[in-house]
Amino acid sequence: MNQTAPSPAFRREEPDARRLSLIEACARVLARSGAAGASVRAIAQEAGASVGLVGHYFGGVDALVSATYDHVDRQVAQALDKAVATAGDDPRARLEAFVTASFAPPIADPALLATWIAFWSLVTARKDIARQHDEQYAGYRARLEGLLGDCGVATTARRRHAIAVTALVDGLWLELCLSPGCFTAQEARDIARDFLALITSSDR
Amino acid sequence: MNQTAPSPAFRREEPDARRLSLIEACARVLARSGAAGASVRAIAQEAGASVGLVGHYFGGVDALVSATYDHVDRQVAQALDKAVATAGDDPRARLEAFVTASFAPPIADPALLATWIAFWSLVTARKDIARQHDEQYAGYRARLEGLLGDCGVATTARRRHAIAVTALVDGLWLELCLSPGCFTAQEARDIARDFLALITSSDR
DNA sequence: TTGCTTGTTGAACAATCGTACAACAACGGG
DNA sequence: CCCGTTGTTGTACGATTGTTCAACAAGCAA
Numbered sequence: 001m002n003q004t005a006p007s008p009a010f011r012r013e014e015p016d017a018r019r020l021s022l023i024e025a026c027a028r029v030l031a032r033s034g035a036a037g038a039s040v041r042a043i044a045q046e047a048g049a050s051v052g053l054v055g056h057y058f059g060g061v062d063a064l065v066s067a068t069y070d071h072v073d074r075q076v077a078q079a080l081d082k083a084v085a086t087a088g089d090d091p092r093a094r095l096e097a098f099v100t101a102s103f104a105p106p107i108a109d110p111a112l113l114a115t116w117i118a119f120w121s122l123v124t125a126r127k128d129i130a131r132q133h134d135e136q137y138a139g140y141r142a143r144l145e146g147l148l149g150d151c152g153v154a155t156t157a158r159r160r161h162a163i164a165v166t167a168l169v170d171g172l173w174l175e176l177c178l179s180p181g182c183f184t185a186q187e188a189r190d191i192a193r194d195f196l197a198l199i200t201s202s203d204r
Numbered sequence: 205m206n207q208t209a210p211s212p213a214f215r216r217e218e219p220d221a222r223r224l225s226l227i228e229a230c231a232r233v234l235a236r237s238g239a240a241g242a243s244v245r246a247i248a249q250e251a252g253a254s255v256g257l258v259g260h261y262f263g264g265v266d267a268l269v270s271a272t273y274d275h276v277d278r279q280v281a282q283a284l285d286k287a288v289a290t291a292g293d294d295p296r297a298r299l300e301a302f303v304t305a306s307f308a309p310p311i312a313d314p315a316l317l318a319t320w321i322a323f324w325s326l327v328t329a330r331k332d333i334a335r336q337h338d339e340q341y342a343g344y345r346a347r348l349e350g351l352l353g354d355c356g357v358a359t360t361a362r363r364r365h366a367i368a369v370t371a372l373v374d375g376l377w378l379e380l381c382l383s384p385g386c387f388t389a390q391e392a393r394d395i396a397r398d399f400l401a402l403i404t405s406s407d408r
Numbered sequence: 409t410t411g412c413t414t415g416t417t418g419a420a421c422a423a424t425c426g427t428a429c430a431a432c433a434a435c436g437g438g
Numbered sequence: 439c440c441c442g443t444t445g446t447t448g449t450a451c452g453a454t455t456g457t458t459c460a461a462c463a464a465g466c467a468a
Contacts, residue, residue, distance in 0.1 A: 167375025
């Protein structure tokens with residue numbers, strides 16, 4: 001026969017690996033085309049898989065989007081943790097690292113914001129996404145309150161300052177990614193740092 | 205005949221009035237169902253009109269969404285102008301009014317945020333929406349820089365502070381609408397006011 | 409090799425999408 | 439009163455959506 005190696009029509013993947021590749025493909029599509037473009041077919045093609053696999057592993061496209069939210073959030077949390085760990089032991093340096101990490105890769109990425117906005121756009125219509133958002137936001141703020149406490153911010157002021165810092169960082173991150181030409185990441189870092197200086201000096 | 209009044213099957217509306225009712229219906233649908241749910245049929249039903257009218261007045265659903273963005277943005281600008289005008293002549297009071305108006309109706313409305321997020325979700329995919337966003341954001345910041353200048357903030361610091369205040373307000377507004385149970389509008393106002401106090405006292 | 413498990417495929421389905429357009433009718437000018 | 443203008447309707451169309459599922463085959467065990 002002149003028949004060469006049969007060259008398998010597809011590969012069997014480890015369930016977790018396949019799940020991950022679908023999630024990552026979903027994140028890429030979400031970033032590129034927004035929530036409206038995140039169709040089963042677009043995601044499957046991006047992942048190099050068939051449409052049926054989404055149903056097989058996640059039951060539906062909604063659950064895949066939800067799982068992607070979870071995954072992306074975990075990635076952000078890891079990036080922030082790493083930034084804090086790299087900062088050393090000084091409480092103030094750790095707080096600054098946590099805050100300014102939002103203005104550097106991989107967090108200050110228009111693609112990540114697009115993914116995030118896609119999630120926000122689902123909060124109104126879907127209870128499970130709203131719950132996920134509440135948990136993620138509460139977790140971020142709790143983490144920040146801890147770092148503020150380590151810097152000597154009074155217990156009574158922590159909650160308020162954590163809300164303020166979170167808002168400032170969110171707002172800067174939002175505009176930095178949405179209109180990248182308006183101000184630089186360095187400016188965002190400086191603004192955030194100055195704000196932290198005001199907070200940690202006046203309330204200890 | 206026992207036939208009563210013919211009771212017209214529909215009413216002829218003034219072109220502008222019809223356009224407006226479609227825009228307002230689009231905003232309501234955007235707020236309720238997100239960008240994904242803003243279909244021609246959903247909008248037409250919300251407006252009590254037929255699907256054909258959207259094509260007739262706007263040429264397509266994309267142009268209607270764009271027009272809605274414009275309209276909602278203008279409404280917000282009007283609300284902010286009104287708040288400033290009501291505040292009187294004291295520059296500081298005017299600045300505070302401008303900033304804290306974002307945490308009261310009609311701006312601090314989950315429905316308005318949902319509409320806004322729907323627009324953000326289109327920035328990635330559509331150039332015209334991105335341009336609209338840049339213009340709107342630049343306008344807001346220019347207005348804020350003017351009010352800061354009236355309060356004696358140095359020229360060199362205006363740009364930076366305007367960026368910071370905009371980010372803080374955006375972030376507070378975002379979370380206030382997205383997770384209404386987390387903190388109150390009063391807390392948001394207090395945080396913003398304190399920040400303005402820090403800015404206007406240290407840099408004059 | 410043979411057989412079994414199960415990850416994978418892609419066609420089929422009904423529902424919904426945006427757009428186009430021919431037919432209808434409300435309203436004002438004659 | 440009638441007639442033309444034009445705002446309005448709703449169906450029809452092809453494209454695309456999410457989901458289902460019978461058939462297929464990759465890889466492992468025996």
